[in-house]
Each structure stands twice: as structure tokens, then as C-alpha cells.
Amino acid sequence: MTISATHSARIDLHCHSTASDGVLSPTELVARAAERGVTHLALTDHDTTAGLPEAAKAANDAGICLVPGIELSCQWRSQTIHVVGLGFDDNHPRWREALTGQAENRWRRARMIAERLTRLRVDDLLDKATAQAGGDVPGRPHFARVLVEEDVVRDSGQAFKRYLGAGKPGDVKACWPSLETVVQWIIDAGGVAVVAHPRKYKMTATRLRALMSDFRAAGGHGMEVLTSGQSSGDLGFLVELCRREGYLASQGSDFHFPGAAWCELGRLPGVLPDDLEPVWQRLPDYFSGAWNSR
Numbered sequence: 001m002t003i004s005a006t007h008s009a010r011i012d013l014h015c016h017s018t019a020s021d022g023v024l025s026p027t028e029l030v031a032r033a034a035e036r037g038v039t040h041l042a043l044t045d046h047d048t049t050a051g052l053p054e055a056a057k058a059a060n061d062a063g064i065c066l067v068p069g070i071e072l073s074c075q076w077r078s079q080t081i082h083v084v085g086l087g088f089d090d091n092h093p094r095w096r097e098a099l100t101g102q103a104e105n106r107w108r109r110a111r112m113i114a115e116r117l118t119r120l121r122v123d124d125l126l127d128k129a130t131a132q133a134g135g136d137v138p139g140r141p142h143f144a145r146v147l148v149e150e151d152v153v154r155d156s157g158q159a160f161k162r163y164l165g166a167g168k169p170g171d172v173k174a175c176w177p178s179l180e181t182v183v184q185w186i187i188d189a190g191g192v193a194v195v196a197h198p199r200k201y202k203m204t205a206t207r208l209r210a211l212m213s214d215f216r217a218a219g220g221h222g223m224e225v226l227t228s229g230q231s232s233g234d235l236g237f238l239v240e241l242c243r244r245e246g247y248l249a250s251q252g253s254d255f256h257f258p259g260a261a262w263c264e265l266g267r268l269p270g271v272l273p274d275d276l277e278p279v280w281q282r283l284p285d286y287f288s289g290a291w292n293s294r
Contacts, residue, residue: 009287010266011280013042013067014084014196014227014252019051020071021139023257026055029265032258034062038266040280040287042069042086042252044196047102049090050136067286071196072102073174074182076211079201080173083182083215084224084250087283088191095189101177106137109174113143116169122150140164140171141256180218187219192282194250195223199234212245222248222279226270228255228263235270242276249276 016022017029024032026043033041041064043055049070059066070085088095114126122128128146129138144159153159164170186193195215198208212223225238226249242249249272255265272278280287 009039010037011040011251012038012253012255012266012268013040013069013086013194013250013279014044014071014224015041015255015265016045016071017043017051017055018134019043019048019136020045021141021256026051027058029255030055030058030062030064030066033265034064036264036266038064040065040067041265042067042084044069044071044084044086044252046071046082046139047073047106048099048136052090065286067283068191070099072182072185073105073176074179075176076179076214080176081179081201081211082196083179083186083220084194084196084252085186085189085191086194086250086279087286088186088189090189092189095185098185103137105174105176106139109172110138112172113140113164113170116172117143117163120147120152120163122146122152143170179214183215183218183220192222192248192279193220194248194279195220197224197227197254198238199230200227205237209241212241212247216245216247221282222250224252225249225272225276226251226268228253228267228269230269232269239273239276243273246277248279248282250279 015029017024017026019026043051045051052068056066067086068088068090072083072085074081074083110126117125125146129142132138132142132145144156144164147153147159148155153162183193223242225242251268251272253263253265253267255263
């Protein structure tokens, strides 16, 4: 499905469902996006496309254009980086093989988290976290929900503060593939590779420029310029970096759950400047015309 260039588009190319660490099913997510006027949506669950078939059906019923998406985890200079893939062929053989490997990495990580939290004496912790994930690979948010239900902590925030956040026992670093490897997966499957939420890595400006330079050398295409939780200073820096280096510009809410006004579907902290090339101009199968996301 495409929408005429005369239509005023609202584009959100980064969000999550219960297929990874979101709390809404793909159908519920699409319905919420439609309620908020989103015209083009990419479901970008972590290291899986399991939610795409359900989301595609819901999007067709709601009149939304669904762009195939994913948020892949990788390593760059000993730091975990997330790369959003858009518009790929989800049935490409090498792509399917790559996602199988990512799922295996996530299962190893989930087992390690459960092992590190054994002192909390929660019976069948991994099984309960898996149930929270709907049978898929559980992430830290799913473990947090179990700890809340088992009265180990008051809420998810406390779970992360005590047990799952950075530097805590449940903060397990997975053995992710390299940045170069992940970018090549996306390219081989015919997709567009975009660095997700660059300022959330809390890098210095110099280190972020180095990341983007290596990303381009690997064949990467663009960066998220607009995403939730950005300050005006963050936005200005990313716009200038994108402009100077000639990257494609993307945008997305990084929505995970309802109730956070700063992270809502279709809600972004500004608009892309007219002189940046938006990523959707490289996705002609899903977008038509000279798009303006205002």
C-alpha cells in the first residue's frame, strides 16, 4: 500500500510489540497507531520479525502502510549498538539464517540472566519470564514484570535499579555480531540500515562521529534524527551531523508501552529539515512522491 504524495503523512519508523519487549500485541499496536493518525509504521522489534505477519493484517484493515522493520543488536568497539533495518525481504534465506542466530544469542542471554538472579529464590524464573514474553525470548523488561508479580520489588523501575539495570547482576551483555556483519545482513536482504537513537548511547560527540563513520564504511545508510526523549540540543547536533555527512534521515517514537506522553506513537520532537534526505525516499515500495512528514 502507498499513499499519494498529496496526503499529509505521519511516519513512525521505530516501535515495539509483544514480539520483543513491547506491551501491546502487533494488532493492538497498529490500532493505537491508527488512532493517532499514523499513516506509515515500521514495527521494529528487537532481533525478530515474528510480529510482522499479524501487524501486516492489522495494518491492511486499518489503512496503514506497514514497512517491514527490525532493530538488530550488534557490537561496535565493545559497545552494544542498535541498527534499524527497513524495507528488507523477510524471506531472504541468509536473512532467515541470521535471525535464527540472533534468537540463539538472546536465549543464551536470557538463561544467563535467570542464573544470575537465582539468589532471589523465584521458582521457574526463566519459564515465567518466557510466559511474560508470550513464549518468545524474554528480555529484561519481562524479568522485571515477574519480579513485580512475585513481590520481590515494588515496580519495574525498582527491578532495574536493584537487579537488572546497568552494572547490576541481571545486566548481561550478549555476544552480538559486529556492526559490519549486521549492516551486511540488511543490505543482502535488500533493506536500508539506520543507526537507532544515536544520542541514547551517551557517547561523546567525537565517539558518535566515529561510530557513524564506521557505519558508513560498513555500507550503512542513515541515522534516526528524530526520536523520543531528545533535547533540543540533541536534535540540533543530529541534524547537523546528518546534514554534513549526507546520511539519510529517519524518525520514530521508539514506542514500547502506553502511558508515557514523551514516547507515544507518531509523536516526535520536531520535524525533519527540508534539506535532509528522508529515509523513505529510498523505500519506493512503501512510499510514493516527494514526502514531507510534517
